[in-house]
Amino acid sequence: MTAALIGVGVGPGDPELLTLRALRALREADRVFAPVSDPEVEGRAESVVRRAAPEVAVERLVFVMARQGTARDTGIAEAAGRLVEHLDAGERVAFVTLGDPNLYSTVSSVVAAVRARRPAVPVETVPGIMAFQDLAARAGTVVADGAEVLTVVTGLDGTDAFDAAVADPAAAVVVYKGGHHLPELAERLRQAGRLDGAVVGELLGLDGERVCPVAERAGEQASYLATVVVPPHRPERGAP
Numbered sequence: 001m002t003a004a005l006i007g008v009g010v011g012p013g014d015p016e017l018l019t020l021r022a023l024r025a026l027r028e029a030d031r032v033f034a035p036v037s038d039p040e041v042e043g044r045a046e047s048v049v050r051r052a053a054p055e056v057a058v059e060r061l062v063f064v065m066a067r068q069g070t071a072r073d074t075g076i077a078e079a080a081g082r083l084v085e086h087l088d089a090g091e092r093v094a095f096v097t098l099g100d101p102n103l104y105s106t107v108s109s110v111v112a113a114v115r116a117r118r119p120a121v122p123v124e125t126v127p128g129i130m131a132f133q134d135l136a137a138r139a140g141t142v143v144a145d146g147a148e149v150l151t152v153v154t155g156l157d158g159t160d161a162f163d164a165a166v167a168d169p170a171a172a173v174v175v176y177k178g179g180h181h182l183p184e185l186a187e188r189l190r191q192a193g194r195l196d197g198a199v200v201g202e203l204l205g206l207d208g209e210r211v212c213p214v215a216e217r218a219g220e221q222a223s224y225l226a227t228v229v230v231p232p233h234r235p236e237r238g239a240p
């Protein structure tokens, strides 16, 4: 096999949601790396791999889980340097990530840093089940149907993007990285008449998992690893 970098989505947390293709990519890789914030502590994506494929050896790459800044850039540069060493040795190198590698994933930054050093290295991604899909299934929520719109926002910049999305009653809204804003999101949904039917899933498939209506956690922040799904307003179907 020739050298390649493969970004592998492992799903949100439940090892049963790691796809057969992901499993094959992990088993065929010469090396599997997982992002961690502490080299002594098992990472979330690493834990999925260990439960789904205990025979696969996972090596840790330390990242600073900040949005931007020198420490984050340094972490990505060091990680890319380590991957390049193995790519230069002709290895197939897998880098795992929670959910899907093409949606809000460290994979894109890592790939960019590797490509800057080795433009000719082939890069592939293996899709993973996204957190909001798992939440929709667990909560029994139809995210979008027919001509309904789906808008995905993050809570990183506060609630402005969320407010704009919720203003369209025909749009389903998915919120990533918004756990810390859960009380504000709940209040805005209440004001927009869209609190009923909105669900939140925290640590899906991982220790501490919690899935419930947003209304039940309206007064409580959730952690970073929380996702919200707000279905479109569907008066013709009764509710929400």
Ligand SMILES: C[S@@+](CC[C@H](N)C(=O)[O-])C[C@H]1O[C@@H](n2cnc3c(N)ncnc32)[C@H](O)[C@@H]1O
Residues within 6 Å of the ligand: 012, 013, 097, 098, 099, 100, 101, 102, 103, 104, 105, 106, 129, 130, 131, 132, 175, 176, 177, 178, 201, 202, 203, 204, 205, 206, 224, 225, 226, 227, 228
């Ligand atoms: C860096 S993004 C990763 C998204 C991921 N690539 C995906 O496709 O779902 C992190 C955000 O994804 C969501 N997320 C990822 N894994 C999750 C899980 N196990 N439970 C709940 N939300 C999760 C949360 O909204 C979290 O803030």
